[in-house]
Amino acid sequence: MKNRILTGMAVIVMTALLASCGKVPQAQIDEANAAIDSAKTAQADVYVPADFAALQDSMRAVNAYIEGQKSKLFKKYAPAKENLTKVVALAKTVKENAVARKEEVKKEVETLIESLKGVIEENAKLFPRAPRGKEGAAVLEQMKTEMEAVSAASADAQNLYVEGKYMDALNKLKAAKETADKINNDLKEAIKKVGGRI
Amino acid sequence: MKPGRNVVKIIVRLIIIISVTALPGIIAISLIPDPPEEEIKEALAAISEAASSNATIYSRRLYREAEAAYDSAMTVWKRENRRFILFRNYSRVISLANTAAEKGRLAAASSVTGSRNLSERLKVQIKEAEKVDSRIEKLFTRYPLKEELRKRLAKGRLLLREAEVAYKKNQLLAANRMITDAEYLLTDVYKNAMEELKSYFGAFPTWKKWAETSVAESARNNSTLILVDKFARKCYLYHDGKIKFAFEAELGKNWVGDKKRMGDKATPEGKYVVTRKFQGKETQFYKSLAINYPNNEDIERFKSDISKGVIPQGSKIGSGIEIHGGGGKGADWTDGCVALSDKDMDILFPLVKTGTPVTIVGSLKNIDDLISSDNE
Numbered sequence: 352m353k354n355r356i357l358t359g360m361a362v363i364v365m366t367a368l369l370a371s372c373g374k375v376p377q378a379q380i381d382e383a384n385a386a387i388d389s390a391k392t393a394q395a396d397v398y399v400p401a402d403f404a405a406l407q408d409s410m411r412a413v414n415a416y417i418e419g420q421k422s423k424l425f426k427k428y429a430p431a432k433e434n435l436t437k438v439v440a441l442a443k444t445v446k447e448n449a450v451a452r453k454e455e456v457k458k459e460v461e462t463l464i465e466s467l468k469g470v471i472e473e474n475a476k477l478f479p480r481a482p483r484g485k486e487g488a489a490v491l492e493q494m495k496t497e498m499e500a501v502s503a504a505s506a507d508a509q510n511l512y513v514e515g516k517y518m519d520a521l522n523k524l525k526a527a528k529e530t531a532d533k534i535n536n537d538l539k540e541a542i543k544k545v546g547g548r549i
Numbered sequence: 550m551k552p553g554r555n556v557v558k559i560i561v562r563l564i565i566i567i568s569v570t571a572l573p574g575i576i577a578i579s580l581i582p583d584p585p586e587e588e589i590k591e592a593l594a595a596i597s598e599a600a601s602s603n604a605t606i607y608s609r610r611l612y613r614e615a616e617a618a619y620d621s622a623m624t625v626w627k628r629e630n631r632r633f634i635l636f637r638n639y640s641r642v643i644s645l646a647n648t649a650a651e652k653g654r655l656a657a658a659s660s661v662t663g664s665r666n667l668s669e670r671l672k673v674q675i676k677e678a679e680k681v682d683s684r685i686e687k688l689f690t691r692y693p694l695k696e697e698l699r700k701r702l703a704k705g706r707l708l709l710r711e712a713e714v715a716y717k718k719n720q721l722l723a724a725n726r727m728i729t730d731a732e733y734l735l736t737d738v739y740k741n742a743m744e745e746l747k748s749y750f751g752a753f754p755t756w757k758k759w760a761e762t763s764v765a766e767s768a769r770n771n772s773t774l775i776l777v778d779k780f781a782r783k784c785y786l787y788h789d790g791k792i793k794f795a796f797e798a799e800l801g802k803n804w805v806g807d808k809k810r811m812g813d814k815a816t817p818e819g820k821y822v823v824t825r826k827f828q829g830k831e832t833q834f835y836k837s838l839a840i841n842y843p844n845n846e847d848i849e850r851f852k853s854d855i856s857k858g859v860i861p862q863g864s865k866i867g868s869g870i871e872i873h874g875g876g877g878k879g880a881d882w883t884d885g886c887v888a889l890s891d892k893d894m895d896i897l898f899p900l901v902k903t904g905t906p907v908t909i910v911g912s913l914k915n916i917d918d919l920i921s922s923d924n925e
Binding site: 401404407408411412414415418419421422423424481482489490491492493496497499500501504522523525526527529530540541544 | 578581582584586589590593596597600601605619623626627629630634637639689690691692693694696699700702703704706707708710711713714715718720723802877878879880881882
């Protein structure tokens with residue numbers, strides 16, 4: 352009787368050994384995917400594209416490893432679990448970086464909007480003081496048209512800001528600011544030329 | 550039975566069981582297909598390399614194909630893994646993974662070449678657009694462009710700046726969009742403005758004749774001559790047919806073209822003489838030299854323009870054209886007179902007397918010379 356019990360136990364142990372393939376860490380995979388989705392929702396692909404690409408690479412590598420284990424008779428998911436934990440942590444960092452970068456760009460856009468507004472207002476005040484004939488001159492007319500174009504670009508950039516497209520707004524604002532600054536310098540020079548005080 | 554013999558028996562039985570179980574196991578294991586880990590790893594590396602080479606931007610089609618092949622490989626792999634271990638077949642997975650790797654490598658290479666080529670092309674395009682803008686700046690800054698052209702010019706300049714900003718940030722596709730529009734607008738403005746200018750320069754042979762005869766007369770008579778080049782904004786003082794002084798001049802707002810009637814803010818073109826000299830309280834412009842505008846030719850042309858309907862009936866011919874002080878404003882601001890700075894008027898005024906010839910021309914250089922000197 353004793354012998355049979357021992358034999359049975361040996362068979363069970365062997366079966367258990369063979370079947371102890373481990374389980375796919377599905378909960379951790381789901382957690383990692385959710386963390387990546389969350390980073391994407393925070394526009395990590397826009398604000399920290401290289402970091403986000405690295406994150407995706409890491410997840411792909413883990414998925415490939417897990418699939419590799421599934422193809423084997425003896426499965427070993429411990430390294431995958433470890434890497435999934437790393438992916439979750441990385442996704443969190445990437446998300447934080449994206450949020451921080453987005454905030455940084457947003458601030459930069461806000462600062463530019465304000466400073467452009469200041470230059471546009473100053474130009475509007477300087478313009479009537481620029482030397483002109485009774486009905487203005489070609490230079491001033493072109494300047495005026497450019498001032499209008501800058502104001503239009505500023506309005507476009509503000510719409511982009513409201514839509515949360517900070518990167519697009521930033522380029523538009525930088526170009527508009529450069530033009531506004533040039534007009535500002537030209538106006539100041541023209542006023543100085545006729546002895547006006549700036 | 551001794552307990553030692555029992556243990557031996559158990560061990561023997563275990564060995565037999567293990568052997569019986571292991572033998573088919575070993576046979577089965579040898580039949581299990583190798584998973585396509587290496588191929589997948591390679592595909593993953595190629596896609597990663599492509600992504601870091603910005604293939605997502607510059608070789609989008611190939612990159613997407615690589616990704617699609619990789620995703621398909623993973624899907625097929627998963628499907629195969631759901632089958633009984635001995636019946637799995639990874640050949641399709643391997644083929645897809647190899648395709649993904651190949652496309653990924655191609656995407657990376659094409660992206661590197663593509664972005665380098667695009668960057669170089671953009672650099673050239675931006676420079677070209679800047680050149681066109683600079684030509685417009687040089688030739689047309691003080692040219693009264695039509696409102697539509699002015700608007701297009703302003704838009705083109707703004708887009709050019711946006712393209713430069715994007716290019717500096719290595720946002721090549723954005724820069725490409727901007728520069729294409731900027732180049733189109735600036736080139737269009739330049740083309741249209743040049744057409745207008747060429748039409749104005751149709752009178753160049755007459756201007757040339759006036760200038761040459763006036764200078765020749767100055768040389769022949771050892772006399773003084775004032776020659777005004779409207780396009781260059783220059784007022785030259787000649788003596789004995791040689792330039793003695795060159796002054797910066799400012800003109801009427803509508804300086805392009807000859808003066809046609811009173812109030813058109815145009816500076817006349819033709820051969821005149823100084824009729825009177827004013828200074829102090831006699832003029833509001835520091836010092837001034839009145840000229841005999843309108844001369845006989847101007848009067849004839851005015852009458853002809855009226856009869857042809859070029860100018861409205863009831864128009865009056867202008868008068869009171871002078872070379873005067875108050876200039877140096879950097880703008881064309883007069884009602885048709887030629888304005889010099891007060892300092893220059895101090896030089897010119899004593900050297901000129903009543904009767905001194907004054908020749909006003911659109912330009913002393915022909916349009917091709919202006920363009921070529923601008924291109925240099």
